[in-house]
Amino acid sequence: MSIFVGGMAMKDDKLHSPARVALTAYLKAKKMRRTPERYAILEKIFSTDEHFYVDDLHKNLEAEGYHVSLSTVYATIQLFVEAGLVRRHQFGNQPAQYERVPQGINESHHHLVCNHCGRVRAVRDQEVISMIGNLRYPTFKTEFFSLYVYGICSRCQKKLKKEKEKEQAVAKTKKKKTKP
Numbered sequence: 001m002s003i004f005v006g007g008m009a010m011k012d013d014k015l016h017s018p019a020r021v022a023l024t025a026y027l028k029a030k031k032m033r034r035t036p037e038r039y040a041i042l043e044k045i046f047s048t049d050e051h052f053y054v055d056d057l058h059k060n061l062e063a064e065g066y067h068v069s070l071s072t073v074y075a076t077i078q079l080f081v082e083a084g085l086v087r088r089h090q091f092g093n094q095p096a097q098y099e100r101v102p103q104g105i106n107e108s109h110h111h112l113v114c115n116h117c118g119r120v121r122a123v124r125d126q127e128v129i130s131m132i133g134n135l136r137y138p139t140f141k142t143e144f145f146s147l148y149v150y151g152i153c154s155r156c157q158k159k160l161k162k163e164k165e166k167e168q169a170v171a172k173t174k175k176k177k178t179k180p
């Protein structure tokens, strides 16, 4: 679904433990139950730096023998979004995609979104990060930024090129046939 470019994957313990601590604090503050499901879903989310669909997350949990209903997964993701552990993205008119929010670590990146297949690639561009990081807006405290760049991915470019070549070949043979 998405590929992270260069060194974005962090060591597990560096990410998992602060996330668990943050979730526990949040649940305690909200007087919500610390269910094993919530922690299992958190673990799963923090084990990947990819963007994901809730349906796929649910399928992956199922495949690993972890049975939680789809509605529980949706509700849990919503809770994580409110707790600042997960970020929601909506690219064009595709279903929402989510990604983990590492606690205390800056994983700022922007997104290259393919207009054809919807594939999302995350890129970490130091120039963009420092440029936006250095911007100061009066009376506003920046926490993170989200930038989407829309275009056509390499796979779709190849596909479109092939289709075009095919069309041209067909047009050529048609031309030949119509010649007297």
Ligand SMILES: [Zn+2]
Residues within 6 Å of the ligand: 114, 115, 116, 117, 118, 119, 152, 153, 154, 155, 156, 157
């Ligand atoms: Zn594409």
Ligand SMILES: [Zn+2]
Residues within 6 Å of the ligand: 051, 099, 109, 110, 111, 122
């Ligand atoms: Zn992202």
